[in-house]
Amino acid sequence: MISLSNSENSTVNTITLTKRLARAMRLSGGEFSLLLVCCNSIQRQQQVLNLLTEFLSADIHEIVLSPGADKLYTAITTEIGATQPEALMVRGLESVVAINQLIISTNIMRNEFRKQFRFPLVLWVNDEILCKLVWLAPDLKDWAASTIRFDLPNNQLVKSEQQAISA
Template sequence: MIGLSNSENGIVSSIAATKRLARAMMVSGGEFSLILACCNCVERQQQVLNLLTEFSSADIHEILLSPAADTLYTAITTAIGATQPEALMVRGLESVVEINQLIISTNIMRDEFRKQFQFPLVLWVNDEILRKLVWLAPDFKDWAASTIRFDVPHNQLVEAEQQAISA
């Protein structure tokens, strides 16, 4: 019974977070905004993206970063060319080999994002990437209103596992 309750809570939580994401993209209204979507499971990201089509009519473009990506700005401009999508989702940050360098360069180039992109930019991050953004790109990270979470933070999972083991 507890498993079902937790599962139902997870579904309700995911739907609410997906609606928040759709609303955040809609509110942007053709201007740059940074939205951080935190999800520690890549499969869950895909589920959310599938669900998002039910809550948003926006033409959402998606970029999957290469592990060899060295700057976020260049990866985006190369992928979109001269087009300005209604919204852009960037996935794959967790697979970038030189992630620290990519994040530092993003912070340095942050003003170009506002100048060149007239759409909401959704960065899919996990807890580790989110921590790196806080430490390595605080100015860029501050542009995000709040982080929309799509799963339980890793430290809460560890605590729950430890409580279950000791019970």
């Protein structure tokens, strides 16, 4: 039986999930879709974004939200203007000070996203933001396909580290 090391297994998993993300973005086909990508590490996010360019030749626009952002829709429309990129990645949600307000306003404005945007919207979230989406914006969360998770939830990560230490 062939056994992969944790590092090799992690790399294979990252490639598989990145291909899944690329496929989901391609399937949008000029229509709005919401994709949630959960990753607790900023460095891992960058690694995935670099890898994504190998699997997807689309014009991917990226926005990094400022800590002062309070409305996602406004931040996006201000950034892209009248252009319609092939895909849009939004990062930095974890740094937004008024994150609850931003999530609630996004849920309220969700129909405008579908009316105005003809591209996949990829929201990069961590575990905390994902939980807030479930509680504060369940309608918006329901629009997204299943969340693509690039690492274990924090509570599972802690358990696995504790098991490794005690082994």
